Amino acid sequence: MVILAVDDEKIALDNLIQSIRKCVPDADIHGFRKARDAQAFIETNHCDIAFLDINLRGANGITFANELRAINPKLNIIFTTGYSEYTVDAFRLHASGYVLKPVTQAKIRHELDELRFPLSDSARKRVRIRAFGNFEIYADGKPIKFQYTKTKELIAYLVDRIGTTATINEMLSVLWEDESKKSHISYLKNIRSDLLSTLAELDCDDIILRVRGGLAIVPDKVDCDYFNYLKGSAKDDIVSTYRGEYMSQYSWAEYTHGRLEQNSNK
Numbered sequence: 001m002v003i004l005a006v007d008d009e010k011i012a013l014d015n016l017i018q019s020i021r022k023c024v025p026d027a028d029i030h031g032f033r034k035a036r037d038a039q040a041f042i043e044t045n046h047c048d049i050a051f052l053d054i055n056l057r058g059a060n061g062i063t064f065a066n067e068l069r070a071i072n073p074k075l076n077i078i079f080t081t082g083y084s085e086y087t088v089d090a091f092r093l094h095a096s097g098y099v100l101k102p103v104t105q106a107k108i109r110h111e112l113d114e115l116r117f118p119l120s121d122s123a124r125k126r127v128r129i130r131a132f133g134n135f136e137i138y139a140d141g142k143p144i145k146f147q148y149t150k151t152k153e154l155i156a157y158l159v160d161r162i163g164t165t166a167t168i169n170e171m172l173s174v175l176w177e178d179e180s181k182k183s184h185i186s187y188l189k190n191i192r193s194d195l196l197s198t199l200a201e202l203d204c205d206d207i208i209l210r211v212r213g214g215l216a217i218v219p220d221k222v223d224c225d226y227f228n229y230l231k232g233s234a235k236d237d238i239v240s241t242y243r244g245e246y247m248s249q250y251s252w253a254e255y256t257h258g259r260l261e262q263n264s265n266k
Contacts, residue, residue, distance in 0.1 A: 001027040001119060002141040004050040006038045007080065008057040015103055016051055016080060022105045023112055028140040035059035042071050045141055046128050046223075048119055049096070049112075054081040065093055076115045127204050129159055131226035135247040139202045150175055150187070151194045156247055158208070158217040159224060160256055165214040174252050229260075 003020055007013040010033065017031045030045075032038040035056050041047070050068060054061035065077050078097035097111035128138045135156040137144050146152050157174050158166055166174075172181040172188060192215065199205040207221040219227050229242055246260055247253035 001049070002045065002047045003027050003029045004038055004041065004047050004052075005029060005031045006033075006035065006051065006056065007031075007053040008033050009053075012053070012080075012101070012103075019103050019105045019108045020051065023109045028142070030141070035064045039064070039067060039071075042068055042075075046138065047072060047075060047141070049076040049078065049115070051078050051080055051099070051108075054079050062093060065095065069093070074117045076117050078111050125221065125223040126202075127207050127222045129222050129224040129226070131156075131159055131224060131247055132229075132242050133245045134249050135159075135253075139204050144198065144202065146198050147194045148191050151191045151198070153250060154191055154195060154215075155208075155217070156250060157252070158215060159226065160247065160253060161216065162227065162230070163209075163216055163219045165209070165211055165216040167214045171215070177252075 001024060003024070005013060005016045005020060007016055013031050013033060017029055020027065020029055030038075030041055030047075032041065035058070038050075042050075050065075052061050052065055052068075056064060061079065061081075065079070068075055068077065076096035077093070078099060079095055080099045080101060080103055082101040094116065096116035097114060099107045099111060126140055128141075130136045130138075135152070137152070137155060144152075153175060154171060157171065168185075168188065169181065172184055175188070175191075176184050195215075196205055196208065196210070199208060207218050209216040209218050225242075226246070242260060242264060244261070244264075246257040
């Protein structure tokens with residue numbers, strides 16, 4: 001679960017984060033004192049819930065909330081304020097909740113139990129994968145950093161195979177295309193080790209299935225926009241999710257991209 005906390009007063013922000021953490025100690029919480037910094041985070045990271053102070057310095061909280069909703073229509077927005085006169089505006093926005101200051105653990109717990117957009121199983125999955133656009137993989141809302149660039153490409157290829165085992169020869173062919181396979185076998189071993197060890201350090205190695213002579217992604221262990229698209233989940237969001245790009249940085253992804261284009265044009 002990824003939670004945003006925004007308040008321009010440091011003491012208020014610290015208290016808000018502390019109250020949220022007491023309710024959901026395992027959540028990935030990001031605090032900001034400036035609206036533009038919070039918006040920049042939302043634009044590049046997944047987020048489930050945003051606690052927003054309505055009276056932000058240099059920004060209108062209601063307007064700011066609308067801007068965040070434009071980026072993520074399913075974002076649960078919970079306003080925090082010392083004034084009750086904004087409740088009508090909050091309801092017009094269809095906010096998830098409204099907390100009057102001082103913020104307490106009990107008030108936060110109540111709002112988390114009454115979310116407008118209940119968190120799905122995918123929202124609770126620690127690993128999120130973005131295949132539409134440039135490929136990226138996150139753990140607890142943060143990009144996973146591998147030692148080798150090819151490691152990231154390897155897991156992208158496993159995602160493209162949707163759980164089907166990729167053999168050593170297939171991985172060599174994709175990662176190095178027309179180059180000699182034999183000359184890269186030892187490099188592939190290093191990449192495989194980098195992938196598994198990095199995920200193990202994050203306690204996320206269960207997303208990879210290791211079989212004799214190959215690897216596979218475990219689709220049910222990750223939240224992936226491509227997998228959700230194929231399952232037909234969140235159909236109302238498919239148009240906004242797929243915008244004509246698929247793993248744009250990898251040439252071998254063009255075949256799947258072509259199939260997606262055919263499907264979207266039907």
